[in-house]
Amino acid sequence: MTHDDIISVxxxxxxxxxxxxxxxxxxxxxxxxxxxxxxxDEALVNEGRPLPSARVVALIDLLEAPDDEDEP
Structure with missing residues (x-):
């Protein structure tokens, strides 16, 4: 995947x-x-879509904002 591919998504x-x-x-x-x-995520589950693969889950982890719990 190229830089431009990632930016396009x-x-x-x-x-x-x-x-x-x-x-x-x-x-x-x-x-x-x-x-x-x-x-x-809820809409996709309600549609009956299969849960994401391990690689997709890894991408989700990269993309999601960190929790605010770590902030003082």
Missing amino acids: LGPVDETVIADIASSGATIEELREAFAWIGA
Whole structure:
């Protein structure tokens, strides 16, 4: 997956995130699926879609914002 592929799915994101995604070995289809799960996980489950693969879950982890629990 190229830099431009990643930007075409996610829009402008941090270069570190782009590098992490590019080095993950994921396909652009997996990135699109991860992005869809982030935006509408309940809707996808309600549609009866299978749960995401391990690689898609890894992409979701890269893309989700960190929890605020770590902040003082």
